[in-house]
Amino acid sequence: MMYDPRYAWVRQLLAFVVLLLLWEAAGYAGMLNPLYMPTPTQIWGALAELFGSGRIWPHMEATFTAALVGLALGIVVGIALGVLAALIPPVAELLEPVMLLLNAIPRVILAPLFVIWFGIGLGSKVALAFILVSVVIFFTVFTGIRQVDKKLVERIITLGGKRMDLLRQVYLPSVAAWVLGNLKVAVGFAFTGAVVGEFVAASRGLGYLLSFAQSTYNASLMMALVLLIMAVVLIIFALAGRLEKRLLRWS
């Protein structure tokens, strides 16, 4: 058969199916210990049970709420602090070292601290998602505003634009572009924060289910949850990508 690069997806799908079949066959042949490595059908069974019984929904709701609230707060606060720091040098002096520190460390290590501060409920998960998102957005906006094309600023001034015109015509669209450009990263961080927070201490959520599955040595539930979280984030990525494409159609 001739090699045709257009059908890459066919070959990829084929390889994936073959792999699944081999995996399944190895399980049936007794080559895999089901305690560590469940077969694809067992994972599928665990997924079907989660949705069939409906017991997944409260967990999904908890994770989504924490991630989306943290995302929204993180974006709003990140933009506000980024704009303030870019426009007012003394604010930048104070904020930049803190943000650099927060940016340098793996922020999920704050999870246990947040549990003490905000309890095992929604608060600690929102806080973790928030801190992950806001630092990224802060740097996006902060460096973005300082790198605004000076030629555009000059152009607006020579056309008779005032400070408000500069803000509306140059700075706000630039900020929007940078934030949207980093929206996928922010979404990923928001879910990381929510799930890790739940993993550390919670009574609900996908992260909590994951830690429950771990403590009961339920490998098929764990793999089902990993797949589920991957699917959820991919769907949100796709939505964020479409939003970005729509709002940044000029680029």
Next chain:
Amino acid sequence: MRLQQPLAGKVEAEFPQADIGILFQDDALLPWRTARENVALGLIFRGMDKRRAHESADEWLARFGLSGFEDRYPRRLSGGQRKRVAIAQAMALKPKLLLMDEPFASLDAIVRARISQEVVELVEREKISVLLVTHDLEEAIALSDAVYLLSQGPRARVIQRYDVPLSRPRDLVRAKTHPAFAPLLQSLWSDLSREVDMSARAERERVAA
């Protein structure tokens, strides 16, 4: 224009600052605004309502042969089209004086020739004064009524003024075949060379000392 504070002296003009239009080397259009919105910007800054400003923008785009491109973003326009939008943007404000800093330098030769001709015709029709800065001597003579030769910067000063005896309206290609064109180009070129040599020598002496 509030772009830079003068170190000394002042600029006098017989008309308000709002009557001065500026064209830079870069087209500097807002990438997130369509051709129409870009042209309308200055009008809106001056308080014209959006609908009328857009109508006026469409007329200016049409005059530069850009009908049908009103809704395009700059990214989807060619270099020549973007330059035309930038010129329309400056012209829409009906300036009395247009300051141009090598406005055509970034264009390829053919587009450059066509846009220069369009601008000359527009300037002649609208009776606009233009102050053009260029390194291209032929362009300087073909477009201008008077050419001022400046010394090397910093602290550039006027070395010499040359009157261009070409009539208007002007065809830029035919202008170059005018009998006065070549001698003028020659004297501009020799004066310029002498200036460049002199400042190079001065630079060497400064370094030696």
